[in-house]
Amino acid sequence: MKITYRKSAIGYSRDQKATIRSLGLRRLNSVVIHDDTxxxxxxxxxVRHLVSVEEIADDTSPDAETGADLERDGGNRS
Known part of the structure; x- marks a missing residue:
């Protein structure tokens, strides 16, 4: 699932802010990919009032979304 941080947690409880952080969301409009558990x-x-969620295809891995596989080999593709 693709989770996007849409609304600031300012003014909300400390545990909701901690939940946003635990999901890996740091700044507004940041996006993280998590397994659907x-x-x-x-x-x-x-924190459903602060985020938006999209279902993504099962064959899409987090590496494919972030391009992390390109960083591992220096971005060289042959």
């Missing part, structure tokens, strides 16, 4: 769903439910 009950734990992640519970965290998203807790």
């Amino acid at each position: 009950p734990t992640i769903r519970g965290m998203v439910f807790k």
Whole structure:
């Protein structure tokens, strides 16, 4: 699942801010990819008013979304 941080947590409880951080969201409009697990769903439910969620295809890995595989080999593709 693709989770996007849409609304600031300023003015919300400390535990909601901690949940945003635990999801890996640092700045507004930042995006993270997580597996669809009950734990992640519970965290998203807790801050559903601050984030938006999109389902992504199962064959899409987090590396493909972030380009991390390009960084590992220096960005050289042959």
